[in-house]
Amino acid sequence: xxxxxxxxxxxxxxxxxxxxxxxxxxxxxxxxxxxxxxxxxxxxxxxxxxxxxxxxxxxxxxxxxxxxxxxxxxxxxxxxxxxxxxxxxxxxxxxxxxxxxxxxxxxxxxxxxxxxxxxxxxxxxxxxxxxxxxxxxxxxxxxxxxxxxxxxxxxxxxxxxxxxxxxxxxxxxxxxxxxxxxxxxxxxxxxxxxxxxxxxxxxxxxxxxxxxxxxxxxxxxxxxxxxxxxxxxxxxxxxxxxxxxxxxxxxxxxxxxxxxxxxxxxxxxxxxxxxxxxxxxxxxxxxxxxxxxxxxxxxxxxxxxxxxxxxxxxxxxxxxxxxxxxxxxxxxxxxxxxxxxxxxxxxxxxxxxxxxxxxxxxxxxxxxxxxxxxxxx
Numbered sequence: 620x621x622x623x624x625x626x627x628x629x630x631x632x633x634x635x636x637x638x639x640x641x642x643x644x645x646x647x648x649x650x651x652x653x654x655x656x657x658x659x660x661x662x663x664x665x666x667x668x669x670x671x672x673x674x675x676x677x678x679x680x681x682x683x684x685x686x687x688x689x690x691x692x693x694x695x696x697x698x699x700x701x702x703x704x705x706x707x708x709x710x711x712x713x714x715x716x717x718x719x720x721x722x723x724x725x726x727x728x729x730x731x732x733x734x735x736x737x738x739x740x741x742x743x744x745x746x747x748x749x750x751x752x753x754x755x756x757x758x759x760x761x762x763x764x765x766x767x768x769x770x771x772x773x774x775x776x777x778x779x780x781x782x783x784x785x786x787x788x789x790x791x792x793x794x795x796x797x798x799x800x801x802x803x804x805x806x807x808x809x810x811x812x813x814x815x816x817x818x819x820x821x822x823x824x825x826x827x828x829x830x831x832x833x834x835x836x837x838x839x840x841x842x843x844x845x846x847x848x849x850x851x852x853x854x855x856x857x858x859x860x861x862x863x864x865x866x867x868x869x870x871x872x873x874x875x876x877x878x879x880x881x882x883x884x885x886x887x888x889x890x891x892x893x894x895x896x897x898x899x900x901x902x903x904x905x906x907x908x909x910x911x912x913x914x915x916x917x918x919x920x921x922x923x924x925x926x927x928x929x930x931x932x933x934x935x936x937x938x939x940x941x942x943x944x945x946x947x948x949x950x951x952x953x954x955x956x957x958x959x960x961x962x963x964x965x966x967x968x969x970x971x972x973x974x975x976x977x978x979x980x981x982x983x984x985x986x987x988x989x990x991x992x993x994x995x996x
Contacts, residue, residue: 643935647692648879648910650931652894654886655681655712656701661728663753664760665787665825667818668894669701676886678708682715684888684902691907695722701886704731710739717744724749729768737774745780753786753812755798760791760825765802772808782808783851788836789815790826797836800850804843809851812836814860816924818895834864847951854944855933856926863922870920876932877925878913893925 642649656676659669688696696716703709704727716723724747725740740748752768753761763786775782784803788796796812803810814833817823827833841857844850850857862869883891890900892913900909923929934941 640938642694643880643931643938645692646911647907648882649693650695650697650881650927651688651693652697652699652881652883652927653681653684653688654700654884655698655703655709656706657886658705659700659702659728660705660730661702661762663763664791665789665815667824668699673886675706676888678711680888681712684884685712685716685719685721687903687905688884689719689721691910693721695724698723698725700726702728702731704736710736710743713740713745714743722746726751728763729771732768732771732774734774737778737780741779747781747783748775749783749785751786752784752799753792754795756795758791760789761787764795765799769802784808784810785851786810786812787815788812788828788833790828793828793832793836797839800840800843804848804850807849809849811840811851813852813926814863814924816895816926817922830864834861837861837864844948845951847948847955849952850948852926853930853941854948855941856930858944859926859929859933863924868921870916873920873929873932873936874915875917875920875923875928876914876935877917877928879910880914880935881928881931882910882913893928895919895925 654668657668657670657673658675659666659671662669685696698709698712698716700706703725706712709725713723713725723745725745726749729750729752750768750772751763752765754764756766757764772782784799786792786796786799792812800810800812814837815823815825815827837857837860840850840852841854844852844854844857859869877896878890878892881893883894884902885891885897888902889898890902890905891897896917896919
């Protein structure tokens with residue numbers, strides 16, 4: 620039972636909307652994605668983010684860039700690649716980020732994971748590991764499949780590291796991507812699959828797939844999220860992907876926060892607005908005022924597939940709508956966790972206990988509670 624209560628508490632810690640709102644509207648970035656290497660052990664057909672001809676940046680280079688990233692007020696850092704586990708000092712990089720007080724995640728294909736590495740990353744403080752899985756079996760387009768990494772996932776079963784699964788939906792993965800979603804959700808692992816997006820030149824490197832089938836996959840994810848399954852994306856982004864499939868121009872619905880609230884740093888120390896829009900500016904030369912200047916509408920917004928950017932931008936521009944789509948699914952997730960373990964009556968008691976700290980943190984609810992107490996007296 621204590622494990623269930625801990626899980627519920629984690630669920631509610633993950634939706635600290637008061638803090639999210641504060642960070643969305645302040646003048647500092649929320650997250651940076653740092654390419655710790657351009658090298659990768661795979662060559663997926665849709666990928667634009669690897670180059671095995673260049674060496675890894677040194678630990679000293681990376682830590683210098685990380686200090687600069689932190690100096691902007693950035694609280695979250697995502698270690699990406701390439702394949703970040705190929706960097707020989709990845710564990711020490713995680714430890715360095717955590718030493719600066721940053722929430723730290725890592726995105727990997729999982730092929731290089733082993734028991735000792737998982738233990739070392741956990742000891743270094745890694746908060747989240749996102750493993751990319753596109754299909755059940757490998758193909759010419761993508762080797763990231765359940766067949767090749769399912770045993771690796773077992774290494775994280777009892778780890779303190781939060782595990783997320785994510786996959787790409789395209790013509791090549793259409794027949795199997797929902798099986799990946801089923802696999803993760805049936806094991807209580809937050810999982811999502813997303814539409815493939817174009818490369819920096821606006822070209823599709825792989826066929827996107829039949830529109831009607833793509834739409835059906837997104838609609839089924841919406842239903843599963845509504846039912847309380849742990850679909851690891853927001854309702855706003857699922858609706859956005861439906862809009863992409865319908866060819867709807869959504870550029871007036873949000874102002875792009877890429878380069879400001881969320882920015883990227885390359886494995887050469889260059890500042891990138893996002894994974895698709897690169898610059899030759901050294902991150903070390905950037906100022907906070909430089910970052911703020913990137914918060915504007917951009918010609919590339921229409922059809923944007925950099926979903927992390929879209930999500931942050933939509934949250935900043937319409938937080939009420941964004942949050943409204945998340946509260947009930949998260950409550951249903953929590954209720955499902957509790958009733959499976961304890962039955963409905965005890966679930967009410969546990970839910971009241973674990974949500975009390977949240978109610979105390981929210982000023983409106985606190986005032987309501989105090990007013991109610993005064994009336995009883």
